[in-house]
Structure formats: C-alpha cells, structure tokens
Amino acid sequence: MASSGTGPRRVTIDDVAEAAGVSRQTVSRALNDKGEIGASTKQRVLDTAQALGYRPSRFARGLVRQDTVSVGLVIPDLLNPFFTEVAAAALEAARDRGWHVVVYDTGDRTEEERGTLEVIASQVDAVVGYLSLPEDEIDKLTRGLPVVLIDREHRTQRFSSIRIDGESGVHAAIRHLTAAGHRHIGMLDHAERSEPSIRHRWFDAAMSACGLDSGSVAHADQSVEGGESALRELLGRHPETTAVFTFNDIIAIGALRAARRSGRQVPRDLAVIGFDGLQLGTLVDPPLTTVALDTRRLGALTVEQAARLLTGSGPLHTDELTVGAELRLRESG
Amino acid sequence: MASSGTGPRRVTIDDVAEAAGVSRQTVSRALNDKGEIGASTKQRVLDTAQALGYRPSRFARGLVRQDTVSVGLVIPDLLNPFFTEVAAAALEAARDRGWHVVVYDTGDRTEEERGTLEVIASQVDAVVGYLSLPEDEIDKLTRGLPVVLIDREHRTQRFSSIRIDGESGVHAAIRHLTAAGHRHIGMLDHAERSEPSIRHRWFDAAMSACGLDSGSVAHADQSVEGGESALRELLGRHPETTAVFTFNDIIAIGALRAARRSGRQVPRDLAVIGFDGLQLGTLVDPPLTTVALDTRRLGALTVEQAARLLTGSGPLHTDELTVGAELRLRESG
DNA sequence: TTGAAAGCGCTACCAA
DNA sequence: TTGGTAGCGCTTTCAA
Numbered sequence: 237m238a239s240s241g242t243g244p245r246r247v248t249i250d251d252v253a254e255a256a257g258v259s260r261q262t263v264s265r266a267l268n269d270k271g272e273i274g275a276s277t278k279q280r281v282l283d284t285a286q287a288l289g290y291r292p293s294r295f296a297r298g299l300v301r302q303d304t305v306s307v308g309l310v311i312p313d314l315l316n317p318f319f320t321e322v323a324a325a326a327l328e329a330a331r332d333r334g335w336h337v338v339v340y341d342t343g344d345r346t347e348e349e350r351g352t353l354e355v356i357a358s359q360v361d362a363v364v365g366y367l368s369l370p371e372d373e374i375d376k377l378t379r380g381l382p383v384v385l386i387d388r389e390h391r392t393q394r395f396s397s398i399r400i401d402g403e404s405g406v407h408a409a410i411r412h413l414t415a416a417g418h419r420h421i422g423m424l425d426h427a428e429r430s431e432p433s434i435r436h437r438w439f440d441a442a443m444s445a446c447g448l449d450s451g452s453v454a455h456a457d458q459s460v461e462g463g464e465s466a467l468r469e470l471l472g473r474h475p476e477t478t479a480v481f482t483f484n485d486i487i488a489i490g491a492l493r494a495a496r497r498s499g500r501q502v503p504r505d506l507a508v509i510g511f512d513g514l515q516l517g518t519l520v521d522p523p524l525t526t527v528a529l530d531t532r533r534l535g536a537l538t539v540e541q542a543a544r545l546l547t548g549s550g551p552l553h554t555d556e557l558t559v560g561a562e563l564r565l566r567e568s569g
Numbered sequence: 570m571a572s573s574g575t576g577p578r579r580v581t582i583d584d585v586a587e588a589a590g591v592s593r594q595t596v597s598r599a600l601n602d603k604g605e606i607g608a609s610t611k612q613r614v615l616d617t618a619q620a621l622g623y624r625p626s627r628f629a630r631g632l633v634r635q636d637t638v639s640v641g642l643v644i645p646d647l648l649n650p651f652f653t654e655v656a657a658a659a660l661e662a663a664r665d666r667g668w669h670v671v672v673y674d675t676g677d678r679t680e681e682e683r684g685t686l687e688v689i690a691s692q693v694d695a696v697v698g699y700l701s702l703p704e705d706e707i708d709k710l711t712r713g714l715p716v717v718l719i720d721r722e723h724r725t726q727r728f729s730s731i732r733i734d735g736e737s738g739v740h741a742a743i744r745h746l747t748a749a750g751h752r753h754i755g756m757l758d759h760a761e762r763s764e765p766s767i768r769h770r771w772f773d774a775a776m777s778a779c780g781l782d783s784g785s786v787a788h789a790d791q792s793v794e795g796g797e798s799a800l801r802e803l804l805g806r807h808p809e810t811t812a813v814f815t816f817n818d819i820i821a822i823g824a825l826r827a828a829r830r831s832g833r834q835v836p837r838d839l840a841v842i843g844f845d846g847l848q849l850g851t852l853v854d855p856p857l858t859t860v861a862l863d864t865r866r867l868g869a870l871t872v873e874q875a876a877r878l879l880t881g882s883g884p885l886h887t888d889e890l891t892v893g894a895e896l897r898l899r900e901s902g
Numbered sequence: 903t904t905g906a907a908a909g910c911g912c913t914a915c916c917a918a
Numbered sequence: 919t920t921g922g923t924a925g926c927g928c929t930t931t932c933a934a
Contacts, residue, residue: 246635246927248926248927248928249927249928249929250927258904258905259904259905259906260905260927260928260929261904261905261906261929261930262903262904262905264928264929264930265903265904265929268929271903272903272904273903273904274903274904277903277904286712286713289713290713291712291713291714292691292927292928293632293926293927293928294628294631294691294692294693295627295628295629295631295632295635295926295927295928296628296632296910296926296927296928296929297691297927297928297929298627298628298631298910298928299626299628299629299632299910299911299912299926299927299928299929300909300910300927300928300929300930301910301928301929301930302579302628302910304692306671306692314653314656314657314660315653315654315657315848320647320648320653321648323647323672324647324648324674327647327672327673327674328674328676331673331674331681334688336671336692337671337672338639338669338670338671338672339656339660339670339671339672340660340664341657341660341661341664343661348664355667358625358627358630359627359637359669360627361627379619379624380619380622380623380624381624460851460852489852492854493854496854515648516849516852518793519793519822519849519853520852520853520854521825521826521829521853521854579911581910581911581912582911582912582913583911591920591921592920592921592922593911593912593913593921594913594914594920594921594922595919595920595921597912597913597914598913598919598920601913604919605919605920606919606920607919607920610919610920625911625912626910626911626912628910628911628912629910629911629912629913629926630911630912630913631912631926632910632911632912632913632926632927632928633911633912633913633914633925633926634912634913634914634926635926
C-alpha cells in the first residue's frame with residue numbers, strides 16, 4: 237500500500253476556511269455551487285482554495301453523500317482480445333449507470349487473483365468478472381460482496397453467473413456449412429480440460445441434427461500457434477476435411493494461417509468458422525466467419541445483475557442471465 | 570449517479586456491536602484480525618457480522634487510514650489494440666505499487682471525455698492517459714489533481730507528459746531496409762493533421778541519413794481499411810516502391826492486406842514495417858516487422874510520474890520521461 | 903447570506 | 919482482553 241508519504245499534511249476544508257476568513261460551510265457552499273452565498277465571498281473562497289492547492293477528500297465526501305458505486309472487474313489477461321472485449325463492454329454498461337470500474341488484471345496467476353480479491357473487498361461495492369479460484373475461497377475473500385461470474389458454473393447461493401448459450405448459433409454455423417455442400421466438418425476444440433467443452437457438445441448436436449456423423453476433433457492450445465498445429469494434425473488424420481469449426485476465434489486465426497501455409501485457400505479449399513466474434517476477426521485475411529457472442533449484452537447483463545444484487549431488488553434468474561450468439565458471416569466460411 | 574436505492578438502511582459496525590453484545594472497537598478488532606481479542610468473542614462477532622450481512626464502508630475506512638491510492642486512466646477506445654496495450658501496461662505498473670486503477674473509456678467522444686473528467690475529479694488521486702480536450706479545460710476540470718499525459722505536448726505547468734521517441738528505432742528500420750537493397754521506400758503517414766507527423770519527420774531524417782531521397786508519402790486513416798487504400802494509392806503513384814514504413818501497426822496491417830490482394834508477396838515484392846509493436850502484429854501473416862514501443866516502460870513511467878506528483882517528491886524531468894522504440898524484426902520486412 | 907453543531911462509519915489511542 | 923473517546927474531512931440541518 238502506498239501512503240501519502242512524507243509530503244506536507246493534507247490541506248483540509250478548514251485550512252481554506254481559515255485562510256479565507258470564513259467558516260467551512262461557506263467553503264463547502266462555494267465549492268459545490270450551492271446558492272446561498274455572496275458572489276464575492278464565493279470568488280475569494282475559490283481563489284484561496286486554488287492557492288492552497290486544496291482538494292476535497294473523496295472518502296469524506298463519499299462518506300456523507302453515499303451515492304457512488306464502484307465495481308471491481310477482474311480479468312485474467314487484458315491483452316487477450318476476448319477479455320478486452322468483455323472489459324470494454326462492462327465499461328460501457330457501467331458508464332451508462334454512472335458507475336466507476338476498477339480494473340484488475342491478474343495476469344492469469346492464481347496468486348494474483350487471490351491478492352486482488354483480498355484487496356478488492358475493501359475498495360468496491362461489487363465484484364464481476366472471470367474468477368478461477370474455488371468457490372469457497374472466493375466466498376471467503378469477498379465476504380458479503382455481490383459477485384457476478386461470467387461463463388462459469390457455480391453452486392454458491394451468493395454468486396450469480398452469466399451463462400453463454402451458443403447452441404443456436406453453432407447450429408446455424410453447421411447448417412450454413414452443410415448447405416454449402418460440406419460433409420466432412422472437423423472441430424478444433426480447446427485442450428485444457430479432459431472433458432469435451434460445451435461448445436463441442438453444441439457442435440456434436442448440430443452435426444447430428446444436420447444428419448452428419450460426428451466430426452473429427454483435434455485439441456488446440458488457446459493461441460494462434462495452438463490453432464495452427466491443431467489444424468495440421470486434424471488434416472493429417474482426416475485429409476477429407478473441408479471445413480472446421482473452432483473453439484474460439486484465436487484458434488480459428490491459427491487455423492487460417494496453417495491453411496494458407498499448407499497452400500490451401502480459404503474458404504475454397506477449407507472453410508473456417510470461429511467462435512466469439514472478436515473484432516480482431518475482421519483484421520485477418522480472409523475476414524473470419526464466426527459465431528459471435530453478443531458481448532455488449534454480456535457487459536450490460538453483468539452490470540445489471542450487479543446492480544440488482546446491490547440494491548436487493550430481485551436479481552435476474554438463470555434464464556434471463558443468458559447471452560446468445562449468432563452466426564456472423566464474413567469470408568472464411 | 571446511482572444511489573443505494575430503497576434498500577434497507579446500511580448495516581453499520583454499531584449494529585453488529587449491539588447484536589453481538591460488545592463494543593464497536595471489539596468488532597473492528599475481530600474484522601481486522603488485530604490481536605487483543607478472545608477467540609470466542611472474535612468468532613461470535615464474526616458470526617453476527619455475517620448473519621447481519623455487514624460490510625465495512627470503504628469510505629469510512631479510507632477516511633481514517635489514508636493509505637489507498639486510485640488513479641483514473643482515461644483512454645479513447647479500449648478496443649483499439651494500441652490503447653489496450655497501454656492500459657495493460659498501466660495496470661501492471663499500478664499493481665506493483667498496490668494502486669487501484671479506475672478505467673474510463675471515452676469512446677473517442679469529446680463530450681464523454683469532458684463528463685469523465687468532471688466526475689473523475691472526486692474519485693481518484695491522479696489522472697493519467699490520453700486526453701484530447703484543450704489544456705485550459707483539462708486544467709479547470711481536474712483542479713489540482715496531478716495529470717500525466719501520454720504522447721501529447723503541453724504548456725501547462727501542472728501537467729506532465731510521457732514522450733515517445735522513435736527516432737533511433739526508425740533509423741534502424743530504414744538502415745535495415747537499405748541494407749536489404751531497398752532504394753524506393755515510401756511512407757504511409759496518418760491523415761489526421763495537416764502537418765506531417767513526427768514519425769514522418771523521423772522517417773525523413775533516417776532516409777537522408779541513409780543517403781536516399783525523401784520517399785513518397787500517402788496518407789491513411791488510422792484503420793486497416795485506411796492502410797489498405799493508402800498503399801494502393803502509393804503504389805499507383807510510385808510503382809517502383811519496394812518497401813513501406815507506416816505510421817502505426819494498424820495501418821501496416823492494412824498495407825499487408827492490400828499487398829496480398831494485389832498479388833504482391835510480402836516481403837519478397839514489398840517489405841512492410843510498422844510502428845508500435847502491437848502483439849497483434851504477431852497474429853497476422855506474415856508477422857509484422859515493426860518499430861516497437863516499450864509499452865511496459867511507458868506504463869511504468871506514467872505511474873511513476875503520477876506517484877511523484879502525488880507525493881511531491883521531485884517529479885521526473887522531460888528527458889527522463891521518454892520512452893524509446895526499437896526495431897523488432899519479424900517477417901514482413 | 904453566514905455560521906455552529908451534528909453526524910456519516912470507521913480505526914487509533916488510551917484507560918480500564 | 920475489552921471499552922470509551924477522539925478524531926479522519928466532509929455535507930446537512932438548523933439557527934443566527
């Protein structure tokens with residue numbers, strides 16, 4: 237914790253009052269543009285305040301007029317384009333309510349997340365974001381603070397979470413591919429957990445709904461390089477593949493690169509469809525077709541739920557806390 | 570401004586004290602893990618606190634132990650990859666000091682910037698970031714708050730700014746291109762102001778230092794599309810061009826796309842070197858060679874200067890507030 | 903138009 | 919180990 241250091245003692249309202257030869261209430265009036273004060277007095281007060289370098293204490297002020305809300309936004313890595321978009325969406329939603337957002341980037345380190353949660357508790361009115369600690373630990377660290385998790389199941393009563401539902405979007409993607417004549421559609425799933433991701437389950441369901449055998453799968457690290465090598469592996473095992481759906485856009489971008497490097501043209505020789513709808517997808521070549529999350533809605537819902545938890549006005553329920561995703565056709569598939 | 574709404578009255582430390590049958594100091598001790606308290610008392614207090622849903626007021630707490638620093642980070646657009654990196658760097662530097670960062674995204678709108686500055690003044694201890702309002706207005710709105718500007722000249726005494734010095738990096742880039750045999754090197758400058766950018770001046774200086782005539786120039790909007798059409802224009806006017814240096818990486822990525830679409834291979838037919846050193850540059854194909862800013866240093870310096878302004882301990886001077894840039898060779902040039 | 907007094911909710915410093 | 923008291927710096931209410 238930094239402190240105000242060895243600098244001179246803080247200038248208070250009383251100092252200004254004394255220097256201006258008035259009472260502190262008069263100073264307060266001058267500063268807050270209340271009426272009931274003579275123009276010349278006001279000017280004199282303002283001048284001395286400036287001369288003394290006076291700045292009201294936000295704590296003292298917040299204490300008496302209890303009207304500012306701050307939420308802590310915890311994300312693993314702001315440089316990850318997905319989290320950037322989530323953060324931007326949350327900032328936008330918060331601004332609409334006049335809320336302040338304190339952002340914490342944990343750098344994907346558990347220890348940092350713990351430290352952040354520890355200090356956050358005394359700094360904000362609610363916590364939202366991506367947390368990876370076990371529930372009981374989060375519970376302990378956030379003691380009574382409203383918590384809104386994004387894209388994470390939970391059992392603890394006190395938490396809320398925003399659920400991502402990509403089912404219909406993925407269906408649309410697969411329908412789109414089959415309509416274009418694709419029969420051999422693979423998936424680049426993520427590699428983190430042992431079980432298949434829920435996005436993979438949506439993929440399987442969509443495949444069988446379209447009357448196709450469940451497609452071949454390769455697992456990718458969540459990086460461009462990961463997508464690159466996963467595609468190579470998949471095509472090695474299943475050269476007949478003409479289209480891939482990926483766990484997210486980053487992996488898809490890697491697939492795009494691998495395709496180009498192997499001399500395949502996208503989408504002519506290989507169609508690629510990602511998931512997330514990152515702006516980044518418009519920058520690559522060809523622009524990425526993707527199942528796009530409604531990130532702004534995600535941000536809005538997150539903040540909305542935090543607001544309800546905060547005021548105790550009936551929080552939204554699970555089915556209202558769901559963000560959809562829809563197929564965004566660009567050029568890669 | 571949101572308010573605590575119609576919810577029940579806030580639970581205070583006195584409520585807990587009364588319910589637990591102890592004094593409020595005892596409650597305070599229990600909550601803050603101070604010693605000097607019986608284990609059973611402590612547990613009882615903690616339990617009642619939990620039962621009552623008690624949460625300490627951060628304002629009251631901040632008022633008495635004056636040891637938390639918050640800085641407001643103002644940026645025009647978090648989704649712009651450059652600002653994302655700046656923000657991430659600032660967050661990292663702030664975390665090292667235990668500071669809290671309140672992030673405001675003005676969406677590039679002057680009106681929002683004004684509103685932000687207005688409300689920020691009472692919420693943070695210092696303001697850092699990219700501001701576009703006229704100096705006198707910033708001065709008025711931030712009244713006595715330390716302000717650290719990034720990459721913007723200023724006259725106002727109260728402001729500090731972090732300067733970006735790409736001169737030697739740009740020299741290195743041009744030397745690199747000439748060493749590879751390039752003689753006709755163009756520049757895609759930005760289009761915003763009438764006068765040439767300072768990056769353009771570095772380019773010119775580097776060109777003449779390498780014994781080349783000053784290169785041809787086209788002006789680009791700061792977007793991928795802008796870079797795309799600017800490159801087309803430049804090549805239309807100067808088909809002999811074999812290399813381009815761009816105002817920033819975004820424009821360079823546009824140039825990359827335009828080159829590919831015109832059937833030119835990079836870097837064989839056209840070398841492209843950007844400026845900024847965005848991570849994004851590693852995702853495109855081929856990975857972008859660029860004059861990379863030391864963003865982390867930028868963040869660190871910004872926060873360091875804010876700290877010095879805050880404590881009154883001698884602020885850094887202009888020459889110490891400069892961030893360099895160096896050539897980062899990847900594959901595009 | 904101005905000022906005195908009473909808190910906002912908490913912790914620090916004593917005294918018990 | 920506990921509790922009383924005195925603020926932290928500000929705004930609000932009420933009286934002058």
